[in-house]
Amino acid sequence: MAILTYHHIGDCPPGQQDHRGLWVTAASFRRQLEWLKTNGYVGIALDTIAAALTGEPPLPRRWVCITFDDGWLDNLTAALPELESAGFQATVFVISGKIRQGDPAHPWENFLSAEEIREMQGRGICIGSHTRTHPHLTKLSDAQVAEELVGSREELAEVIGMQPRWLCYPFGNFSPRIANIARDAGYAGATSTIRDNRVGPDQLFWMPRVMVMDDTTPQRLAYMLSPWYHYVHAWKNRRRWKSIK
Ligand SMILES: [Zn+2]
Secondary structure, eight states: OOEEEOEESSSSOOOGGGGGEEEOHHHHHHHHHHHHTTTTTOOOOOOHHHHHTTTSSSOOOEEEEEEEEEOOOHHHIIIIHHHHTTTOOOEEEEEEGGOOOTTTTOOGBBBBBBBHHHHHHTTTTTTEOOOOOOGGGGOOOOOHEEEEEHHHHHHHHHHHOOOOOEOGGGGOOHHHHHHHHHHHHOOOOEEEEEEOOOGGGGGGTSEOOOOOOOOOOOHHHHHTTSSSHHHHHHHHHHHHHTTTT
């Protein structure tokens, strides 16, 4: 079980090798989903996790929650067909200030348009917020953070017809101060880059995730979903995220 993080689905474009880790080819993605399906993993929503943490029905024994950061066009064109054919749902965290932006010279930098976001929502994808402008939130004042979090909720609400419930911190950059502002802004919770494959009831505003990359083989995926991964990272997290608990 784990919340999985993806960004782009597609071939890493020339000149983008520095960002290699953000690209998972469609073939690798398909292989990863097939492995999950074959091994009995059920795709669940963040809402289902939140409900289970607050005493509602327990989670299936084997689950994954698939998330995509940034709101790239390839999430619709490349990821969604694979998700649909393997039967997994997902959440896409959109940067509300970048909707429909892109650069014809760098087609891989195209963001989803409002219509494309609505299409994804109509096909069962949960749309979350990844702020307005993708800043390092801890560097901003309380008012600026509120502007990013409330502003993106409002902008996304105009696109999807409802306030997004889930937030994803850009660069995984947050602090207890940021989490409080997110709570006040009305979010149900937020995902972070803390690495773990378990979510505790006290972690709704810094839900840990596991980042999947192109070279994540089935063996590696099995490890990432195992208790061993949890034990290794729980130990590391106690030191790295001392200020959060
Ligand atoms: Zn991001």
